Amino acid sequence: MDHYVTVYFSAGQRVESALFRPNTPVDQVKALFRAAAEAGPNDILKLYNAAGQLLNISANLPQNTKETPYSLQVVAANGLAMLQESTCADLKALEARVCAVERQMRAELPLPAAVNDLRREVDAFRDRLETDENLSWLGFYKQLPEPLASEECRRLQYRRKSDSVKKRVKQNFANICDAQVSDAIRQWLRTPTFDARPWEDEELLLLLQQMYLDHDFCSKFAIDIATLRNFLYETYKNYNDVPFHNFRHCFCVAQMLYAISWCVDLPSKIGDLEVLILLTSCICHDLDHPGYNNIYQINAKTELAIRYNDISPLENHHCSVAFRLLENDDCNIFKSFDSEEFKLIREGMIRCILATDMARHNEILTNFREVSACFDYNDKAHVNLLCMVLIKVSDISNEARPMDIAEPWLDRLLQEFFKQSDAEKLEGLPITPFMDREKITKPSSQCSFIGFVLLPLFEALGELLTELQDLIVQPVRDALDYYKRLNDMTREERLHRKSIVAELAQSEHQNPDSAVSLPKSTSNVSFKAKSLSNRSRSRSTDDDTEQSNEGSLQNVEESLEDVLEDPESGDSETANEVEVSEKALKFKISTECSTTGRKSYPGSRKGSQLNHSDLSRMMQKGKLKTSALSFDHHYMADRKKLSCDSPAFLDEYALTLKKKFEEGLQTNGTNEDEECIISKETLNLNKRNSEHSDKKSILKNHIVATTDYTKKYRYSCDNETDNDVTVLKETEKSKSILSRFRQFTDRLGLSQDSKSKSRKGKEKNWSSDADVTSDNQLPSTSSPAAQDRTAHRSLQNSPIKTRQNNLI
């Protein structure tokens, strides 16, 4: 029976079709289609006639070309099947001949050249048939888009330290590694209030060395000091220059573990060796982190994901890099151990480092909760679980630190998150929701992370090691309260904005000619209506401040609402890191030491003491409100007057303020009434597309009052005492919409880069053993800020620079 191949093709705006016999010479078909591609709509009939004559086929012109339901692709695929059907007959015949010849020749090796020739012919024929070179012109093969700028993606992923930086740090560490760290600093190092920011990298290396020395590990385990220095420097070298998961993060994690260790006298509970393993694991736990987490690695099918089969690719990598470093005798701090002991250390480190994968958070927490009620320090399985919890706690402990230390770290984390989600968008990968700048804000991110991930873990540990309640558990609770207040404020602001916009829309609808007319402000301010893209809503980090694009205000409002007001929805939009990571980690691995055997941990909510909906209900009912929240409500009672609060304005305002603060600009105070007028007028004028530049001038005029207000507010937030209420009430008196914006935007997204600030006033203190002067002593105040203020010698002038050492 004769098969016909129907091929649809486009000519101008139209879709046409033609029937071909399978044996139509290819060149003729090609020529037809080339002509079709060039033909205008009017030429198409001519073309058909020509085709009919040329090919002796029946050509049919669809009556209603618009409704032609086929895509070229689909029909082409049918065509391919038919073509193959017919040509395969030839192939089969050829193959049959080859087989016959082979059978015939089997006994008479070597095969005659004719057989090989025949084989080659078959292969060549198959190649011709199957490659797009021959068939793509019929549309059988979809033209794939150019691969994404993969070079760029790779470049994004790895940001190695430059050789010159590494060399400098090596040299500097070599210069100071014999220096003695003062008692004051050693004490400070044992608290979560330690601030790593003012210290240079080589100084942090010295402090890490101090941790080993102060635990007496070098003498207890015969760790040669030169080897320890080499090891520490090599770990430093193998951290990348990424915003968050860098050497400083590793230092902070190690330092928190160290602080906990002193606070609870960990060596007496689990033994020196376990503490050595823990401290070393902390130092190694994020080695060579590329700044893109496991979710990205797995979805992007990166080299690491392939290598480790999607099972904790990063943690496996960190651990593997650590043991590569330890392979080198010069760096092997465990070389004095025999092979059995080394095996135990290795096991312990692997267990600890792999435990830092957040996909295993619930599994580890659940197991730990089960054993903690009857915890037995003599039970190795219990101790293993405790160690895993300890490294996890240290890893996510930023929020247990004072606000001024924690917040810049959060900025850095969000910067890394946003980079990842940007890359995911660019590469067409699933967008990790808790990293999406369009979906999260600082408070929403922290409410979710602290409430559902961090606090349950800290509380579980705090129940076993009660000394940690004051040290880290309560500070984390305070941080959660703080972010909840911010979140509430955000919600109130948003609702208020919505109601004002709705009011205005309604009044305009009722009386389109009379846009609400209000008394003119003395500043003669006007604002341009600026619809926001989703981007601009997320509060920016230091590196991501310029983000506003055009888009729909409505959409922005609605999606933000989803995130903040519907935390119990549990959909992918609001999923936290543990939930998303669990999904990405397709294979579960047991904790080895679980006393309860292997289990399935379907979702983080099981692991939390409060589930999403409980917490959100409580938040809504006000059960968790604090004294400062009452401020919000009191404040909001007056909110009818406030209307200058479109997201566009907030963002613009925040950016401008930040710039002005940086410039140290000081201007006149403000007048509350004026602001309220301005704000109403603003919304009115928003609709009229007024000028952007005017916005800046009004902002400039209100900085002083705003700054004062913010200071007070900060005070109230940082000192959760009864004073809060007084301060807040006082603050209310001088409240203004712009003040509110200031504290709102400042807390939400624009913490000053404290690093640069602190560098300016960088004051640190340590002394060389040759030069322990009273000048070097930090006052033994418990407040790091006070220590920062009162310490007074910069390293540049320190004699420790001249110290010799035998590093490397």
Ligand SMILES: Nc1nc2c(ncn2[C@@H]2O[C@@H]3COP(=O)(O)O[C@H]3[C@H]2O)c(=O)[nH]1
């Ligand atoms: N949102 C949020 N995530 C955090 C915070 N601290 C740690 N994390 C996350 O928890 C993860 C723990 O493992 P990583 O260090 O790899 O990466 C960390 C971050 O992704 C925090 O304060 N806020």
Ligand SMILES: [Zn+2]
């Ligand atoms: Zn980490």
